Amino acid sequence: MLDASLSELSGALGRGTVSSVELTQLFLGRIAQLNGALNAFITVDAERSLGEAREADARRAAGRAGPLTGIPVAHKDIYCTRGMLTTCGSRMLANFTSPYDAHVIERFAAAGAVLLGKTNMDEFAMGSSSETSFFGPVKNPWDAGRVPGGSSGGSAAAVAARMAPAATGTDTGGSIRQPAAFTGVCGLKPTYGVVSRYGMIAFASSLDQGGPMARSAEDLALLMNVMGGHDARDSTSLERAAEDYTRELETPLAGLRIGLPREYFGEGCAPEVLARVREAIAWFEARGARLVELALPNSRLALPVYYVIAPAEASSNLSRYDGVRYGHRATDYADLADMYCRTRAEGFGAEVRRRILIGTYVLSHGYYDAYYLQAQKVRRLIARDFAEAFERCDVIMGPTSPSTAFALGANVDDPVQMYLNDIFTITAPLAGLPALSIPCGFDAAGLPVGLQLTGNHFAEAKLLGVAHRYQQESDWHRRVPSGTPL
């Protein structure tokens, strides 16, 4: 049962083989067993989870169950949950009990899913290793000496270690896809505007997007059916008709045009990662897909563009943490200005402070045009490259990350080295495109490798279908981490 897919769990609940209370107890037990070693969860409230499970069982008995009713789902601690600690991995919010629910939390509650707990993450989602959390680093279930990726590393580790059948994440520059790749699970960053950002603590508002993490593309589709859709409370939420994200799961691969950008297969990527990705692409070619060589010449500028736009927006968004309305407040201060300065210096960790300073710099008088405006212009050049590419192909494939999971502490002192982990994942959020990471093999050290699939705007169902075909004939996504056997 720990290893079952969402549709298998749904079937078992429907047949009465298992109750939601039993299922929730099973996963709570697994969390109790493993969380001490992995630190994937910040908050677990067993009583609350079991209460929701009892309600789900009652709802099923009353004949009102949906596909996810009674299934436990873990949420990244960036989603506000009413009456529950919501920390965003920061000392600033270490005491913050949210007075309201995020839209995504409301959606899962309405579907009858059980909130299993809140997962650990890089502070304010700023990081690629889940080491910047105030609550300590998350460990990778495949090798506890390595990072799980970030920033949604707690969700990724929880799904990989079978502590949760599914989880939510958020992705600004790769924070769903890179940890999915590092832990051998699947993660989808939807098109910007498809999942409401209401109640999802803001990092970089023009890039942030919530999405699902699970062990298969089919599971992601079921989760997207709950998470996606318009919400008037997010001004960037798109007004589109509801979609069934499972609708292309059975679409044949014949005739699929796979774009291979030469920039994704060059230097700077571990040879073993490239080898696994090329093997996966050859699998698609053998089943009738056509390979299209193409170029994304401006993608080399994506890293500098991202590290202007994201810190700029972050410095603005994080100005709300003032020690007045919620969160941490310093105890010693001389006056109001001093209270702000000390509260923020104490409440934010080093990486968050660094990004606030960079963002303040690129937005400051005399530098705005040279950095922020210029970055927005180059962002358009990057988006244009993708628009041209999607005239010639249906899906772009390449590695999710240039390496497999690295050792804890390996990159903490060198921010630029850490940022290079995002080189293949940052382009999709800049262009607003959906992108998916699925496991496609292992390196010699036994660490998972991720294959990234990027689609045109609103191509989530297509990406999930392509990935599902692959997963029907491969078992990389079913492998259980050696460190956390069933």
Next chain:
Amino acid sequence: MPLSPEQIQHLARLARLAVSPAQAGEARAQLNGVLKLIDELRAVDTAGVEPMSHAVAAQAAAGQRLRADEVTEPDRHAEFQAVAPAVERGLYLVPKVIE
């Protein structure tokens, strides 16, 4: 263009972040590394390119959605103030600003 320790203190003031001289020294090398990375942008020819402020063109074209000017939220100030560091009689308390 590398930042001087004075510039870092100035940015910290703008960002309302207390930064000690020791922290500023430590931050300087790392910030300058990041600035070197983003300085690559300055050489790119972007003449005639419109800045992209929204990721999805359709949304950018539609502009900001406006809602009707109606009261939609109930009064929940007690709940919201329950998480504030210091509150008295429904007011947020801060250090005295005007003598």
